[in-house]
Amino acid sequence: MAPTFYHYWPVPMTDKSESMLESQRLGRLGCLGILLIPVVVALLVAVITLGIRVNSKACKDGLLAEQECRNATRLLELRLTQTQQDLLETMDQAATCNQTAVS
Structure with a gap:
């Protein structure tokens, strides 16, 4: 009878291809960019609104x-x-007049 449990050893980091690492890096930068766009737009709107009010x-x-x-x-001061x-x-x-009058 064959064993029912198979265990696969994890692949070390050095075995990952460069293209796989590059795609992960691009994915993180893309997520960061997507998160920063609303912040930049909000700041831009706030600056424009402030400029109009000022x-x-x-x-x-x-x-x-x-x-x-x-x-x-x-002038009053x-x-x-x-x-x-x-x-x-x-x-x-x-005070001078009082002193001379008393003297």
Whole structure:
């Protein structure tokens, strides 16, 4: 009676043909390419959408309003600084007058 169990030894890697290895490599690169295409398309759509929004009239008007507010704020800060300096000078003059009046 013949044995019922046959065992085949695995073929070592060195015995695989170059064309078989090349086809496996191309298959992996193809899968990677297929996975990367949607990511690249999504990023491209996002960049185009952002570009359209940044160059919109509303965005430009908002930037102009922000610049005007900054200019007004700078002018107000300058006036406040000048007023504080004037107040200090006036307080120094008042202190000098009080000293001469007491003396």
